[in-house]
Amino acid sequence: MIINAEHIQSSNKPQEIAHARAFNFLAEDLDKKGLNVDLLIRQLQELQIAIPSWALGTGGTRFGRFSGGGEPATLIQKIQDVGLLHALNRSSNAISLHIPWDIPEDYDQIGQAAAAVEIGFDAVNSNTFQDQAQQKHSYKFGSLANSDEGARELAIAHNIEVIEIGKKLGSKALTVWLADGSSFPGQQSFRKSLQHTFESLQKIYQRLPSDWQMLIEYKPYEPYFYSTVIPDWGTSFLLANKLGEKARTLVDLGHHLPNTNIEQIVATLMTEGKLGGFHFNDSKYGDDDLTVGSIKPYQLFLIFNELVAGFSETKNPKPAWMIDASHNLKDPLEDLLQSVEAIKLAYAQALIVDRKALAYAQETQDLAMAQGLLQDAFRTDLRPLLQESLRQSGGAISPIGTYRELKVRETLIRERGKDSKSSGL
Numbered sequence: 001m002i003i004n005a006e007h008i009q010s011s012n013k014p015q016e017i018a019h020a021r022a023f024n025f026l027a028e029d030l031d032k033k034g035l036n037v038d039l040l041i042r043q044l045q046e047l048q049i050a051i052p053s054w055a056l057g058t059g060g061t062r063f064g065r066f067s068g069g070g071e072p073a074t075l076i077q078k079i080q081d082v083g084l085l086h087a088l089n090r091s092s093n094a095i096s097l098h099i100p101w102d103i104p105e106d107y108d109q110i111g112q113a114a115a116a117v118e119i120g121f122d123a124v125n126s127n128t129f130q131d132q133a134q135q136k137h138s139y140k141f142g143s144l145a146n147s148d149e150g151a152r153e154l155a156i157a158h159n160i161e162v163i164e165i166g167k168k169l170g171s172k173a174l175t176v177w178l179a180d181g182s183s184f185p186g187q188q189s190f191r192k193s194l195q196h197t198f199e200s201l202q203k204i205y206q207r208l209p210s211d212w213q214m215l216i217e218y219k220p221y222e223p224y225f226y227s228t229v230i231p232d233w234g235t236s237f238l239l240a241n242k243l244g245e246k247a248r249t250l251v252d253l254g255h256h257l258p259n260t261n262i263e264q265i266v267a268t269l270m271t272e273g274k275l276g277g278f279h280f281n282d283s284k285y286g287d288d289d290l291t292v293g294s295i296k297p298y299q300l301f302l303i304f305n306e307l308v309a310g311f312s313e314t315k316n317p318k319p320a321w322m323i324d325a326s327h328n329l330k331d332p333l334e335d336l337l338q339s340v341e342a343i344k345l346a347y348a349q350a351l352i353v354d355r356k357a358l359a360y361a362q363e364t365q366d367l368a369m370a371q372g373l374l375q376d377a378f379r380t381d382l383r384p385l386l387q388e389s390l391r392q393s394g395g396a397i398s399p400i401g402t403y404r405e406l407k408v409r410e411t412l413i414r415e416r417g418k419d420s421k422s423s424g425l
């Protein structure tokens with residue numbers, strides 16, 4: 001299925017008068033506050049969020065998986081699904097592949113499929129958290145950190161292979177998330193595991209092209225429940241610093257213990273120029289993979305508040321943005337549209353914070369004013385601004401509305417079948 005400009009235009013048409021009224025009202029308000037509305041629209045249009053190949057199908061839990069039908073069964077179909085999202089929201093111009101789930105067979109064909117829907121390839125992700133068929137050494141007790149040198153070498157070779165695949169696709173980053181850890185006290189030497197991890201990463205880092213980045217993800221628990229080798233941002237930062245200029249920390253919102261102050265982590269990493277990437281999702285309890293902004297939208301705003309401040313006040317390069325979630329109840333495409341919308345709204349809210357007034361309130365210890373300035377931005381309904389940025393870039397004013405009106409899921413089920421399942425989950 002292809003969504004073209006005519007589809008979008010005819011779906012936007014009946015909404016245009018009501019939209020224009022809401023937008024003009026908001027624009028006048030923002031203008032009075034001294035904000036440049038055209039600039040805000042451009043900034044929103046420039047924010048592109050990569051879609052991971054594993055979020056396009058219905059995910060599962062260890063208790064079961066209930067497929068939704070019409071899922072992309074091949075890499076080309078996954079690319080086409082991201083193309084559908086991008087046609088609707090003009091903000092999902094890249095796919096992030098997971099190797100070995102998505103190894104391309106024909107690079108030309110894959111490149112053409114991506115170009116046809118105007119998307120590129122974001123960071124490539126290695127997978128050493130499960131064994132592949134006929135694998136010589138098992139990852140059961142770890143990969144880059146394993147006490148068995150054979151398993152370590154295998155995991156290093158896999159990551160180098162992922163870089164080679166990424167080079168052919170035009171990717172510029174390797175994301176490493178390790179499942180390595182232990183479930184019982186005494187099971188592992190903390191020091192040896194960390195040293196193995198560093199030395200293994202070093203071997204991979206040496207093979208990284210000069211214009212690439214290595215993004216090091218952290219997670220405090222799961223799949224192991226006593227320790228993980230890279231449990232927190234500090235350990236990731238330590239490894240990235242030791243590895244060199246091209247290595248940076250990746251923050252996954254779900255990979256924190258409850259109530260961690262993630263916005264402070266973002267600020268600290270940006271101060272050091274070491275925030276490399278972001279995995280967006282939301283959670284109530286842990287790594288729940290819920291829709292971005294569905295549980296803690298204020299936290300998301302506070303994170304973007306630090307990001308926006310960091311963009312102008314630090315030398316941190318622009319991080320790689322990606323959604324990392326796997327939904328087991330909702331239509332994954334609808335969920336991704338909602339996630340991208342939540343990210344852009346939080347970004348827009350952060351862009352309208354009065355930074356001069358905030359800096360003054362901070363200097364003069366005016367606590368009520370400082371809190372009020374942030375809440376004022378957070379409580380401003382910027383949906384008409386986001387809709388205008390969508391409309392101007394040829395997207396749908398209401399992406400989910402158009403998705404349903406065009407009967408995208410029904411069409412995909414008709415084309416691919418009710419039982420078509422996305423690989424890798």
Ligand SMILES: [Mn+2]
Pocket residue numbers: 177217252279324
């Ligand atoms: Mn992640």
